[in-house]
Amino acid sequence: MSATSRSVFYCVLFGVIGFSPVAIGVLDKFPYALAPVVPVAFAVCAFIWSSSRRFKQIALLLLSVCLGVTLTDLVARPVFLHLSSARPAERYIYRWPPLPLLQRYVASVNFEGSTYGDLASASTKPEWREWHKIRFITDEYGFRNETFHPGFEARPLDVIVLGDSFGVAASTTQEETLSSVLARDYGLSVYNLSVSREGPRHQYANLVLEGPRLKTREGADVLWLIFGGNDLDDPYNVELENPKPGNPALLTTIATAYRDFRARSPVRRLLARIDTSFILERKFVDGRRMLFNDYYAQRRSRTAYDIMQHPNFEALKTTMTAMQKLTGQRGLHVSVAVVPSKEEVYAWVLDGAPPWSTSPEPSGFSKVLNRLCEERGFYFIDLKPTLLEEARQEYEKSAGLIWWADDTHWNGQGQRAAARVIYQNLLAPQRLTDERLRGK
Numbered sequence: 001m002s003a004t005s006r007s008v009f010y011c012v013l014f015g016v017i018g019f020s021p022v023a024i025g026v027l028d029k030f031p032y033a034l035a036p037v038v039p040v041a042f043a044v045c046a047f048i049w050s051s052s053r054r055f056k057q058i059a060l061l062l063l064s065v066c067l068g069v070t071l072t073d074l075v076a077r078p079v080f081l082h083l084s085s086a087r088p089a090e091r092y093i094y095r096w097p098p099l100p101l102l103q104r105y106v107a108s109v110n111f112e113g114s115t116y117g118d119l120a121s122a123s124t125k126p127e128w129r130e131w132h133k134i135r136f137i138t139d140e141y142g143f144r145n146e147t148f149h150p151g152f153e154a155r156p157l158d159v160i161v162l163g164d165s166f167g168v169a170a171s172t173t174q175e176e177t178l179s180s181v182l183a184r185d186y187g188l189s190v191y192n193l194s195v196s197r198e199g200p201r202h203q204y205a206n207l208v209l210e211g212p213r214l215k216t217r218e219g220a221d222v223l224w225l226i227f228g229g230n231d232l233d234d235p236y237n238v239e240l241e242n243p244k245p246g247n248p249a250l251l252t253t254i255a256t257a258y259r260d261f262r263a264r265s266p267v268r269r270l271l272a273r274i275d276t277s278f279i280l281e282r283k284f285v286d287g288r289r290m291l292f293n294d295y296y297a298q299r300r301s302r303t304a305y306d307i308m309q310h311p312n313f314e315a316l317k318t319t320m321t322a323m324q325k326l327t328g329q330r331g332l333h334v335s336v337a338v339v340p341s342k343e344e345v346y347a348w349v350l351d352g353a354p355p356w357s358t359s360p361e362p363s364g365f366s367k368v369l370n371r372l373c374e375e376r377g378f379y380f381i382d383l384k385p386t387l388l389e390e391a392r393q394e395y396e397k398s399a400g401l402i403w404w405a406d407d408t409h410w411n412g413q414g415q416r417a418a419a420r421v422i423y424q425n426l427l428a429p430q431r432l433t434d435e436r437l438r439g440k
Contacts, residue, residue, distance in 0.1 A: 006048075010043075010047050010048055011044055011048075014039075014040050014043040014047075014063060017063050017066055017067050018036040018037075018039050018040035018062075018063060018066050019036045019040065019066075020066060020070040021036065021066055021070050021073070023070075023262075024073055024074065024262060024265060025073075025261065025262025025263060025264070026069055026070070026073050026265050026267045026268050028262065028265075028268055036066060039065070039066055040063075042058065042059050043059035043062065045059075046059035047059065069267060073265055073266060073268075077264065077266060087115050087116075087121055087170065088113075088170075089105075089136065089165065089168055089170035090170075091111075092106040092109050092111070092136070092138070093105055093106075093195075093196060093197075094106065095256050095259060095260055096142075096245075098245030098246060098247070099205075099209075099243055099244070099245040100255075100259070101202070101205075101237050101239060101243075102195075102198070102206065102240075102243075103195050103196075103197070103198060103202075104141070104142030105138045105142045105143065105144065105195070106138065106142060107138060107140050107141065107142045108139070108140055109136060109137065109138040110137055111134075111135065111137075112133075112134075112135050113133070113134065114133055114134070115131070115132065115134045115171060116406055116407075117130055117171055117291070117404045117406030117409075118170070118171065118407050118408055119291040119408060120291065120406035120407070122276065122278075122279060123276040124270075124276075125276075128281075128291060129406060130404055130406040130407075132404075133173060134171070134172070134173045134174075135173045135174040135175070136173075137174045141210070141213075143191075143192055143193055143194070143195070143210075144169075144174075144177070144179075144192050145179070145191060145192050146174055146180070156189065156215050156216055156217035156220070157189045157190065157191050157216045157220050158190065158216075158217060158220055158221065159179075159188050159189070159191070159220065159221045159222075159223050159427060160191050160193055160216070160220065160221070160222050160332075161178065161182075161190060161191070161192045161193060161194055161223045161225065162193050162194060162203040162204075162207060162222060162223065162224045162225065163194040163224070163225030163226075163227070163339075164195070164197060164198055164199065164203070164225075164227055164231070164234075165194075165196040165197065165409060166178075166194075166225050166227055166339050166409060167192060167193075167194025167225045168192070168194045168195065169409065169415060170409060171407050171409050172410065172411060172412055172415055176412035176415050176416070177192070177415055178225075178415050178419050179192040181416055181419035182419050182423060185416075186419070186423045186427070188423075189217075191214055193206050193207060193210055194225070199230075199231050199234025199235060199236065200224075200226060200231055200234070200316060200319050200320075201237060201241070201315065201319045202234075202235075202237075202240060203224070204240070204322055205240040205243040207222065207323075207326065208243055208326060209243055211326075211330060216330075216332065218331060219332075219333055220332055220333070221332070221334070221335050221426070221427055222327055222333070222335065223335050223422065223427070224323070224336045225337050225339050226336060226337070226338055227339045227341070228299070228338055228339065228340055228341055228344065228363055228365045228366065229293070229295075229299060229339075229343070229408070230295070230296070230299075231316075232310055232312055232316060232365060233312065234312075236312050236319065241318070241319075241322065277294070278293060278294045278295055279291055279292070279293070279294070280292040280293070280294050280297065280350065282350055282352075284349055284401075284405075285355050288405060289406075290346065290349055290401075291405065292343050292346075292349075292350050293341070296342070296408065297341075297343040297350060299341075299365075300341070300343055300347065300363065302363070302365060304364040304367045304368050305364070307365050307368045308368060316372075317372060320373075320376055320378075323376075324376040324378070333379070334373075334378040335378065335422075335427065336373050336378050336379065336381075337380075337381050337382075337422055337426065338362075338363075338365070338381070338382045338383060338384070339383055339418075340366075340387060342403045342408055342409075344358070344363065345358065345384065345391055345403070346358070346391065356388075356391075356392045360384060360385040360388055362384060363384070366384065381421065381422065381425045383418055383422075386417065386418075387402060387417060390402055390417040394413055394417075400413060401413075401414075
């Protein structure tokens with residue numbers, strides 16, 4: 001082998017080994033993805049231009065670390081999600097091949113086991129985890145729905161739920177989710193189209209694509225749960241304004257599968273838990289630990305002006321107008337419920353203020369969204385005042401919370417409280433019938 005060929009061979013070999021952690025998703029974001037440049041460059045210099053034995057040994061050691069990380073990651077994949085990420089909403093989610101911008105859950109999941117909160121999951125501190133039992137069921141289309149009785153699927157739907165992880169109720173057992181409570185306790189026929197980590201435009205696209213197969217009664221409601229914590233900040237992909245799934249080309253299918261493969265890197269998930277700076281730990285009035293999300297805490301203070309100046313504000317307006325047109329064509333009514341963050345409802349805990357002193361004043365996001373809904377004829381409710389009162393009453397009655405202490409989402413009591421106020425103010429048949437007869 002000539003000197004030139006040997007040099008090329010070494011460069012390719014060292015590059016493959018050095019950047020293998022990047023290729024499989026261990027190192028994903030800039031600037032960490034550039035870290036292998038050091039061992040690769042070191043190895044190339046050592047084996048092509050240097051005759052120092054010690055130099056070569058150091059280069060091999062650095063490359064061995066890269067290769068070891070890659071092999072550890074690959075070997076751990078079959079069991080890691082089941083051992084360290086007990087959260088089924090994360091375990092079973094994947095990019096939808098016909099339109100990879102959207103996600104689905106694995107179809108026909110029937111998971112029963114223990115889980116804990118998303119904030120605790122983002123850390124390596126076992127003492128933060130509030131373990132509890134959960135059932136996580138999905139239907140044949142990959143959405144979190146369960147058939148309650150024979151013929152249930154044949155009954156026209158009263159409500160289609162759109163939302164992110166609050167609609168999924170990712171940390172709550174199946175029978176205590178918002179959609180299950182609406183069905184069981186209020187006699188509604190409900191279908192849940194929610195998917196975790198998907199913002200308003202993704203939710204709109206899901207209704208566009210899945211709506212035609214859903215049999216609805218005349219005047220059925222789209223219950224649109226919009227979360228004040230991050231729905232304005234989520235991506236608003238232009239491609240989802242007019243979503244067009246299809247049979248993807250082979251290269252697209254491979255690329256989608258590869259992205260999912262990289263996203264499931266167990267080593268990267270463990271490394272991500274090292275930085276817990278966004279998790280705020282506080283003590284509740286009775287001394288128990290409560291965890292909060294610093295990003296949501298900062299967004300509480302946004303004014304109406306801040307919301308309207310946000311880069312995604314026009315995209316949100318466009319999405320709501322598209323929803324108005326879509327539901328009008330399909331004979332559906334839209335009911336928007338603004339979901340406050342835990343950082344809003346338990347603000348007094350987060351800020352060290354006197355117990356139950358959080359103001360019921362609506363957030364800037366809620367005020368702007370209320371106006372947008374009025375302009376489009378959507379029903380609207382801000383859940384914050386009700387959940388503030390529910391939080392106080394629940395503690396006085398049972399020393400309980402309505403959010404999981406280690407999570408950003410409602411627990412079962414929070415789900416029931418939200419279901420009650422949503423039914424009474426948005427979905428109660430007599431109220432809606434009266435208003436629609438009046439032409440409201």
